[in-house]
Amino acid sequence: AQSVAQPEDQVNVAEGNPLTVKCTYSVSGNPYLFWYVQYPNRGLQFLLKYITGDNLVKGSYGFEAEFNKSQTSFHLKKPSALVSDSALYFCAVRDMRVAGGGNKLTFGTGTQLKVEL
Amino acid sequence: AAGVIQSPRHLIKEKRETATLKCYPIPRHDTVYWYQQGPGQDPQFLISFYEKMQSDKGSIPDRFSAQQFSDYHSELNMSSLELGDSALYFCASSTGSYDGNTIYFGEGSWLTVV
Numbered sequence: 001a002q003s004v005a006q007p008e009d010q011v012n013v014a015e016g017n018p019l020t021v022k023c024t025y026s027v028s029g030n031p032y033l034f035w036y037v038q039y040p041n042r043g044l045q046f047l048l049k050y051i052t053g054d055n056l057v058k059g060s061y062g063f064e065a066e067f068n069k070s071q072t073s074f075h076l077k078k079p080s081a082l083v084s085d086s087a088l089y090f091c092a093v094r095d096m097r098v099a100g101g102g103n104k105l106t107f108g109t110g111t112q113l114k115v116e117l
Numbered sequence: 118a119a120g121v122i123q124s125p126r127h128l129i130k131e132k133r134e135t136a137t138l139k140c141y142p143i144p145r146h147d148t149v150y151w152y153q154q155g156p157g158q159d160p161q162f163l164i165s166f167y168e169k170m171q172s173d174k175g176s177i178p179d180r181f182s183a184q185q186f187s188d189y190h191s192e193l194n195m196s197s198l199e200l201g202d203s204a205l206y207f208c209a210s211s212t213g214s215y216d217g218n219t220i221y222f223g224e225g226s227w228l229t230v231v
Contacts, residue, residue: 032216043121043207044160044222051217090159094216095173101148101214102165102172109159 002027002093004074006108013081013115021076021111023091032094033074034105035065039087047089050074061085081115088112119143121223123208129229130198138193138226142210148172149191150220151183152207160207166191167214178202198230 004025013019025031032051036044048059050067058064065076076089089112092105122141130136142149148167152160162175166185177183180198185191195202209222 034219036222041227043224044209046219046221049217049219096216097173100172101167102150103216104150104162104165104173104175105209105220106162107159 002031002095002106004033004091004093004106004108006089006091006111008111009109010112010114013113015083015115015117016080019078019081019085019113019115021089021091021113023074023076023108025072025074025091025093027093029096031074032096033065033067034092034094035059035063035074035076036090036092036107037087038090038110044090047076081113083115083117086113086115121208121210121221123206123223123226125226126224127227127229129231131231132198132200134198134230135194135196136198136228137195138206138208138228140191140193140208140210140223142189142191142208143212143221146210146212146221147189148211148213149185149189150209150211151177151191151193152209152222154205154207154225156204163193195228198228200230203228203230 034049035047055067091108095103150165151163154160163177165172183193205225211220
């Protein structure tokens with residue numbers, strides 16, 4: 001079964017510093033990996049995804065993620081954190097069990113990012 | 118851009134009552150997913166539909182049922198509600214059968230069972 005792990009429940013970083021939110025995956029075959037962000041009492045917003053191609057993927061709000069096949073990782077990064085980036089971040093992997101559409105995303109347990117002044 | 122629309126946004130039900138959640142996918146999206154997120158938890162997959170047919174099924178209780186209609190909107194019916202059903206229910210949609218397509222989520226429906 002496809003799965004992702006987020007080893008950190010919370011990440012604290014000072015505004016202006018670079019941030020990294022970690023994600024590792026376990027899949028059979030090539031992974032389709034996604035990052036979503038959730039603000040309090042809100043829905044999940046898509047940030048970026050890795051399907052194939054360049055290992056460095058750029059997404060919304062200045063976020064990027066690096067796919068590393070040898071380390072089975074897909075860490076989310078941002079060069080300079082903002083207080084407004086404080087939110088809950090989920091890594092997810094697309095299931096490929098069912099042919100013909102409707103394969104679900106399986107989420108990690110989430111990492112709370114706190115950016116302080 | 119149009120997003121996934123869920124209704125109602127909030128509802129309060131008593132134990133053993135029934136609740137129905139509605140989801141309107143992004144236009145031209147043919148696939149709908151339902152997720153349940155308990156407090157402080159990650160979203161758990163319930164069920165999905167592709168082209169109005171059930172596609173995948175997760176940890177959906179037998180008390181729950183769902184369907185996707187001819188206009189692609191979907192409804193999640195929950196009966197004999199229990200306190201533990203209190204959660205944020207997300208609907209999401211995507212297009213086509215390609216697994217690389219992005220899945221977009223709605224704002225969720227808050228269900229409180231008292």
